[in-house]
Amino acid sequence: MRLSKMDIKLSLFIVILLSALVQSTTEIDNLYVQDVHCDDRVRNITNLSAVISSHRSVTTSPYHLSKDCIVLISAPPGQQINLRFEFFDLQPSYDKDNKRCSPILGDKLMIYERGMEGLASPPERTYCGGSGVFPADYQSTSNVLGVRFFSDNIASQKDYGFRFTYTTFKSEVSGDCFMCSDGTMCIDSDVVCDNIKNCNDDSDEAVDLCEAESNNIIKEWINWLGLEVVIVIAAAVGLVLIVMVVTCFICCCGCCSRKEKRDSKPYRAPPTPRPTSFPSQSNFSSYSSASGGTGGRPYFQPPHNPMYPPIQNGGYSVVYNHDNGKVDFPQKL
Structure with missing residues:
Protein backbone atom coordinates (compact mmCIF):
# COMPACT_ATOMS: atom_id res chain seq x y z
CA MET A 1 0.00 0.00 0.00
CA ARG A 2 1.47 3.35 -1.05
CA LEU A 3 0.70 6.54 0.82
CA SER A 4 -0.61 9.41 -1.27
CA LYS A 5 0.96 12.85 -1.28
CA MET A 6 -2.02 14.16 0.69
CA ASP A 7 -1.44 11.58 3.47
CA ILE A 8 2.26 12.49 3.64
CA LYS A 9 1.53 16.23 3.84
CA LEU A 10 -1.13 15.64 6.50
CA SER A 11 1.29 13.57 8.58
CA LEU A 12 3.97 16.26 8.39
CA PHE A 13 1.43 18.93 9.35
CA ILE A 14 0.35 16.98 12.44
CA VAL A 15 3.96 16.42 13.56
CA ILE A 16 4.78 20.12 13.21
CA LEU A 17 1.57 21.16 14.97
CA LEU A 18 2.10 18.81 17.93
CA SER A 19 5.72 19.97 18.26
CA ALA A 20 4.54 23.58 18.36
CA LEU A 21 1.90 22.73 21.00
CA VAL A 22 4.43 20.98 23.28
CA GLN A 23 6.86 23.86 22.96
CA SER A 24 4.25 26.56 23.59
CA THR A 25 2.94 24.84 26.73
CA THR A 26 6.38 24.37 28.30
CA ARG A 43 8.86 48.43 24.01
CA ASN A 44 5.25 47.72 24.91
CA ILE A 45 4.31 44.19 26.04
CA THR A 46 0.79 42.91 26.62
CA ASN A 47 1.30 39.34 27.88
CA LEU A 48 -0.81 38.13 30.77
CA SER A 49 2.43 37.20 32.51
CA ALA A 50 6.15 37.25 31.74
CA VAL A 51 9.58 37.10 33.36
CA ILE A 52 11.53 40.34 32.92
CA SER A 53 15.31 40.39 33.45
CA SER A 54 17.88 43.15 33.27
CA HIS A 55 19.94 41.28 30.63
CA ARG A 56 20.35 37.79 29.18
CA SER A 57 23.12 36.60 31.50
CA VAL A 58 21.43 37.77 34.69
CA THR A 59 22.80 36.16 37.91
CA THR A 60 25.99 35.06 36.09
CA SER A 61 27.62 38.22 34.68
CA PRO A 62 27.30 42.00 35.26
CA TYR A 63 24.76 44.01 33.30
CA HIS A 64 25.78 46.54 30.64
CA LEU A 65 26.95 50.09 31.35
CA SER A 66 25.52 53.42 30.14
CA LYS A 67 22.06 52.11 29.29
CA ASP A 68 18.70 53.81 29.76
CA CYS A 69 15.93 51.37 28.82
CA ILE A 70 12.15 51.68 29.14
CA VAL A 71 9.51 48.95 28.92
CA LEU A 72 5.75 49.52 29.08
CA ILE A 73 3.55 46.78 30.54
CA SER A 74 -0.11 46.97 29.49
CA ALA A 75 -2.95 45.00 31.07
CA PRO A 76 -6.55 44.74 29.81
CA PRO A 77 -8.80 47.62 30.95
CA GLY A 78 -10.03 47.19 34.50
CA GLN A 79 -7.06 45.04 35.55
CA GLN A 80 -3.89 45.76 37.49
CA ILE A 81 -0.28 44.60 37.34
CA ASN A 82 1.69 42.81 40.04
CA LEU A 83 5.51 42.78 40.19
CA ARG A 84 7.18 39.96 42.12
CA PHE A 85 10.98 40.12 42.44
CA GLU A 86 13.02 36.93 42.30
CA SER A 102 20.39 58.72 45.42
CA PRO A 103 18.49 60.76 42.81
CA ILE A 104 21.69 61.51 40.87
CA LEU A 105 24.29 58.77 41.25
CA GLY A 106 24.13 55.02 40.83
CA ASP A 107 22.11 52.46 38.89
CA LYS A 108 18.37 52.38 39.48
CA LEU A 109 15.20 50.53 38.57
CA MET A 110 12.22 52.89 38.51
CA ILE A 111 8.48 52.11 38.31
CA TYR A 112 6.03 54.63 36.82
CA GLU A 113 2.24 54.55 36.85
CA ARG A 114 0.16 55.43 33.76
CA GLY A 115 2.86 54.43 31.30
CA MET A 116 4.33 57.11 29.04
CA GLU A 117 2.26 59.82 30.67
CA GLY A 118 3.75 59.04 34.05
CA LEU A 119 7.37 59.21 32.84
CA ALA A 120 7.27 62.99 33.18
CA SER A 121 6.43 62.64 36.88
CA PRO A 122 8.62 61.23 39.68
CA PRO A 123 8.58 57.42 39.82
CA GLU A 124 6.18 55.66 42.15
CA ARG A 125 8.94 53.32 43.30
CA THR A 126 12.75 53.38 42.94
CA TYR A 127 14.98 50.37 43.62
CA CYS A 128 18.76 50.55 44.01
CA GLY A 129 21.57 48.54 45.54
CA GLY A 130 22.96 48.90 49.04
CA SER A 131 19.68 49.18 50.98
CA GLY A 132 20.10 45.79 52.62
CA VAL A 133 16.42 45.00 52.00
CA PHE A 134 15.08 42.79 49.25
CA PRO A 135 12.53 44.64 47.06
CA ALA A 136 8.94 44.11 48.13
CA ASP A 137 6.18 43.12 45.70
CA TYR A 138 4.50 46.00 43.90
CA GLN A 139 0.91 46.26 42.66
CA ASP A 159 26.46 43.47 40.20
CA TYR A 160 24.38 40.95 38.26
CA GLY A 161 21.11 42.77 37.64
CA PHE A 162 17.54 41.85 38.51
CA ARG A 163 14.69 39.57 37.55
CA PHE A 164 10.99 39.83 38.38
CA THR A 165 7.71 38.29 37.27
CA TYR A 166 4.80 40.49 36.33
CA THR A 167 1.20 39.28 36.28
CA THR A 168 -2.03 40.98 35.29
CA PHE A 169 -4.85 40.44 37.77
CA LYS A 170 -8.29 41.48 38.94
CA SER A 181 -4.86 31.79 48.53
CA ASP A 182 -3.88 35.08 50.20
CA GLY A 183 -6.84 36.81 48.52
CA THR A 184 -4.76 39.60 46.99
CA MET A 185 -5.13 38.73 43.29
CA SER A 203 -0.65 29.05 45.43
CA ASP A 204 -1.06 28.99 41.63
CA GLU A 205 1.77 26.43 41.39
CA ALA A 206 0.69 24.20 44.30
CA VAL A 207 1.47 20.52 43.72
CA ASP A 208 -2.06 19.28 44.38
CA LEU A 209 -3.59 21.88 42.09
CA CYS A 210 -1.21 21.28 39.20
CA GLU A 211 -1.54 17.49 39.41
CA ALA A 212 -5.29 17.83 39.06
CA GLU A 213 -4.84 20.19 36.13
CA SER A 214 -2.42 17.83 34.36
CA ASN A 215 -4.96 15.00 34.67
CA ASN A 216 -7.43 17.04 32.65
CA ILE A 217 -5.18 18.05 29.77
CA ILE A 218 -7.96 17.59 27.20
CA LYS A 219 -10.01 20.24 28.97
CA GLU A 220 -7.03 22.60 28.88
CA TRP A 221 -6.63 22.08 25.15
CA ILE A 222 -10.32 22.75 24.59
CA ASN A 223 -10.17 25.96 26.64
CA TRP A 224 -7.03 27.08 24.86
CA LEU A 225 -7.64 26.06 21.23
CA GLY A 226 -11.39 25.62 21.09
CA LEU A 227 -13.47 22.48 20.69
CA GLU A 228 -13.46 22.56 16.86
CA VAL A 229 -9.65 22.72 16.61
CA VAL A 230 -9.22 19.89 19.13
CA ILE A 231 -11.66 17.72 17.14
CA VAL A 232 -9.78 18.37 13.90
CA ILE A 233 -6.44 17.51 15.54
CA ALA A 234 -7.84 14.33 17.09
CA ALA A 235 -9.34 13.26 13.75
CA ALA A 236 -6.08 13.91 11.92
CA VAL A 237 -4.07 11.95 14.48
CA GLY A 238 -6.57 9.08 14.29
CA VAL A 243 -2.97 4.49 7.86
CA PHE A 249 -0.92 -5.16 8.34
CA ILE A 250 -0.43 -5.26 4.57
CA CYS A 251 3.35 -5.54 4.91
CA CYS A 252 3.02 -8.40 7.43
CA CYS A 253 0.56 -10.27 5.19
CA GLY A 254 2.89 -9.88 2.22
CA CYS A 255 5.83 -11.26 4.19
CA CYS A 256 3.76 -14.23 5.42
CA SER A 257 2.53 -15.09 1.90
CA ARG A 258 6.05 -15.01 0.50
CA LYS A 259 7.24 -17.30 3.29
CA GLU A 260 4.40 -19.76 2.61
CA LYS A 261 5.33 -19.88 -1.08
CA ARG A 262 8.92 -20.66 -0.20
CA ASP A 263 7.86 -23.40 2.21
CA SER A 264 5.43 -25.02 -0.31
CA LYS A 265 8.10 -25.78 -2.97
CA PRO A 266 8.82 -29.58 -3.37
CA TYR A 267 11.98 -30.85 -1.83
CA ARG A 268 14.77 -31.53 -4.33
CA ALA A 269 17.73 -33.58 -3.22
CA PRO A 270 21.12 -32.00 -3.86
CA PRO A 271 23.17 -33.49 -6.73
CA THR A 272 25.59 -36.31 -5.88
CA PRO A 273 29.17 -35.03 -6.05
CA ARG A 274 31.77 -36.74 -8.26
CA PRO A 275 33.78 -39.28 -6.24
CA THR A 276 37.29 -38.20 -5.45
CA SER A 277 38.61 -41.51 -4.10
CA PHE A 278 38.18 -45.08 -5.13
CA PRO A 279 38.48 -48.42 -3.36
CA SER A 280 41.92 -49.85 -3.22
CA GLN A 281 42.92 -53.13 -4.88
CA SER A 282 42.35 -54.96 -1.61
CA ASN A 283 38.79 -53.72 -1.58
CA PHE A 284 38.37 -54.88 -5.13
CA SER A 285 39.56 -58.38 -4.25
CA SER A 286 37.22 -58.54 -1.29
CA TYR A 287 34.35 -58.79 -3.68
CA SER A 288 35.85 -61.82 -5.44
CA SER A 289 35.60 -65.39 -4.24
CA ALA A 290 38.59 -66.93 -2.53
CA SER A 291 37.46 -70.40 -3.53
CA GLY A 292 36.88 -70.28 -7.27
CA GLY A 293 34.00 -67.76 -7.17
CA THR A 294 31.56 -69.90 -5.20
CA GLY A 295 31.96 -68.21 -1.82
CA GLY A 296 32.36 -64.56 -2.90
CA ARG A 297 29.85 -61.76 -3.18
CA PRO A 298 27.51 -62.30 -6.17
CA TYR A 299 27.13 -59.50 -8.61
CA PHE A 300 25.19 -58.82 -11.77
CA GLN A 301 26.96 -59.69 -15.03
CA PRO A 302 25.33 -57.82 -17.90
CA PRO A 303 25.19 -59.37 -21.38
CA HIS A 304 28.31 -59.02 -23.44
CA ASN A 305 28.41 -55.85 -25.50
CA PRO A 306 31.45 -54.97 -27.57
CA MET A 307 30.96 -51.27 -26.65
CA TYR A 308 31.40 -52.00 -22.93
CA PRO A 309 34.31 -53.97 -21.58
CA PRO A 310 33.46 -56.83 -19.20
CA ILE A 311 33.10 -56.06 -15.49
CA GLN A 312 36.19 -56.82 -13.52
CA ASN A 313 37.51 -56.46 -9.98
CA GLY A 314 34.33 -57.28 -8.13
CA GLY A 315 31.90 -55.04 -10.02
CA TYR A 316 34.21 -52.04 -10.66
CA SER A 317 35.12 -51.23 -14.23
CA VAL A 318 36.18 -48.40 -16.46
CA VAL A 319 33.27 -46.69 -18.22
CA TYR A 320 33.30 -45.29 -21.71
CA ASN A 321 32.09 -41.68 -21.91
CA HIS A 322 30.11 -41.18 -25.09
CA ASP A 323 30.15 -37.35 -24.76
CA ASN A 324 33.85 -36.89 -25.17
CA GLY A 325 34.87 -40.30 -26.47
CA LYS A 326 37.14 -41.05 -23.56
CA VAL A 327 37.40 -43.76 -20.96
CA ASP A 328 36.37 -42.51 -17.52
CA PHE A 329 37.83 -43.48 -14.17
CA PRO A 330 36.70 -46.73 -12.55
CA GLN A 331 33.20 -46.51 -11.16
CA LYS A 332 30.86 -48.84 -9.34
CA LEU A 333 28.21 -50.09 -11.75
Missing part, protein backbone atom coordinates in the same frame (compact mmCIF):
# COMPACT_ATOMS: atom_id res chain seq x y z
CA GLU A 27 8.19 27.56 27.24
CA ILE A 28 8.30 30.54 29.63
CA ASP A 29 8.11 34.02 28.08
CA ASN A 30 11.21 36.02 28.90
CA LEU A 31 11.98 39.66 28.21
CA TYR A 32 15.41 41.30 28.64
CA VAL A 33 15.36 45.01 29.33
CA GLN A 34 18.91 45.70 28.14
CA ASP A 35 19.23 44.80 24.50
CA VAL A 36 20.84 46.46 21.49
CA HIS A 37 17.70 48.50 20.73
CA CYS A 38 16.73 49.65 24.21
CA ASP A 39 18.07 53.20 23.70
CA ASP A 40 16.23 53.62 20.39
CA ARG A 41 12.65 52.71 21.23
CA VAL A 42 10.22 51.97 24.04
CA PHE A 87 16.57 38.31 42.07
CA PHE A 88 18.01 41.78 42.72
CA ASP A 89 21.65 42.91 42.65
CA LEU A 90 22.43 46.48 41.57
CA GLN A 91 25.35 48.79 42.18
CA PRO A 92 25.08 50.27 45.73
CA SER A 93 23.71 53.81 45.60
CA TYR A 94 21.38 53.87 48.61
CA ASP A 95 21.56 56.99 50.80
CA LYS A 96 21.27 55.57 54.31
CA ASP A 97 21.08 59.03 55.92
CA ASN A 98 18.01 60.03 53.93
CA LYS A 99 16.80 56.42 53.59
CA ARG A 100 16.32 56.62 49.87
CA CYS A 101 18.14 55.94 46.63
CA SER A 140 -0.12 48.99 40.26
CA THR A 141 -3.12 51.27 40.59
CA SER A 142 -3.68 51.45 36.81
CA ASN A 143 -3.52 49.00 33.92
CA VAL A 144 -0.26 50.38 32.48
CA LEU A 145 3.18 50.44 34.14
CA GLY A 146 6.42 51.96 32.95
CA VAL A 147 9.62 50.12 33.93
CA ARG A 148 12.86 52.10 33.48
CA PHE A 149 16.34 50.68 34.11
CA PHE A 150 19.18 53.20 34.19
CA SER A 151 22.86 52.23 34.47
CA ASP A 152 25.71 54.76 34.60
CA ASN A 153 29.19 54.47 33.12
CA ILE A 154 30.89 53.32 36.32
CA ALA A 155 32.28 49.81 35.93
CA SER A 156 30.34 47.20 37.86
CA GLN A 157 32.14 43.89 38.27
CA LYS A 158 29.97 42.16 40.87
CA SER A 171 -8.96 42.64 42.44
CA GLU A 172 -12.32 40.83 42.63
CA VAL A 173 -13.26 37.24 41.96
CA SER A 174 -14.89 36.46 38.63
CA GLY A 175 -15.72 33.25 36.77
CA ASP A 176 -12.67 33.28 34.49
CA CYS A 177 -9.88 33.86 37.04
CA PHE A 178 -8.10 32.04 39.84
CA MET A 179 -8.04 33.67 43.26
CA CYS A 180 -4.70 33.32 45.06
CA CYS A 186 -7.47 36.92 40.93
CA ILE A 187 -5.21 35.91 38.04
CA ASP A 188 -6.18 34.56 34.64
CA SER A 189 -6.71 30.79 34.63
CA ASP A 190 -4.30 30.45 31.66
CA VAL A 191 -1.31 31.34 33.83
CA VAL A 192 -2.12 28.78 36.54
CA CYS A 193 0.30 25.82 36.63
CA ASP A 194 2.49 27.32 33.88
CA ASN A 195 5.80 26.98 35.81
CA ILE A 196 5.70 30.69 36.72
CA LYS A 197 4.89 31.65 40.29
CA ASN A 198 2.39 34.42 39.70
CA CYS A 199 0.71 34.51 43.11
CA ASN A 200 2.80 36.06 45.86
CA ASP A 201 2.10 33.00 48.02
CA ASP A 202 2.87 30.47 45.19
CA LEU A 239 -6.34 9.04 10.48
CA VAL A 240 -2.56 8.84 10.59
CA LEU A 241 -2.70 5.99 13.11
CA ILE A 242 -5.18 4.08 10.94
CA MET A 244 0.05 3.25 9.83
CA VAL A 245 -1.84 0.20 11.15
CA VAL A 246 -3.19 -0.71 7.70
CA THR A 247 0.28 -0.32 6.17
CA CYS A 248 1.85 -2.56 8.79
